[in-house]
Amino acid sequence: MRYLLTLHMNPTLWGTLTDDQKNAVYAGHGAFIELITESGEMVETKALAEPGDTKTVQVKNGVAQTKNGGYVESEAFLCGYYVVDVESEARAVELAAKIPDAQYTAVEVRKVVHEG
Template sequence: MRYLLTLHMNPTLWATLTDDQKNGVFEGHGTFIKLVTESGEMVETKALAEPSDTKTVRVKGGAKQVQDGAFIESEAFFCGYYVVDVETEERAVELAAMIPDAQYTAVEVRKIVHEG
């Protein structure tokens, strides 16, 4: 079963971390990627740009509307994800807890129900 493990960033929280804590998060991702790659559970991972580099597109009355910024205006924002292929939901949760961001914010675990 494939699961999406989503990461969310809160810039205010991030600003409170020490340089050692920030470096621990960066290094922790390298360790996590190595672990899930070697176990054969890694499908893909992506880090995403900040909301200021985002466009939100809607179509109303047949006209395209483009807005600078994220769909949801919030201090915290969706900043990246991992897709893992694991035997059980429990394993997906176990992996989510290993992501270094989980020490400071939530990591969402969501089952993938359709792939195109």
């Protein structure tokens, strides 16, 4: 079963971390990637740009309207994800707890129900 593990960034919270804590998060991602690659559970991972580098597109009355920024007006934003292929939801939750961001913010575990 595949699961999407989403990571969310809160810039205010991130700003309170020491350089050592931030470096531990970066190193922790390297260790996590190594873990799920060696176990064969890694499918994909991506880091995403901040909302300031984002465009949101909506079509109204047949006309595409574009705005700068993310869809949700919020300080926190989706900053990355992992897709894992695991035996159970329990294993996906176990892996999510190993992602270093889980120490500071939540990691969402969502089952993939369709792939194109």
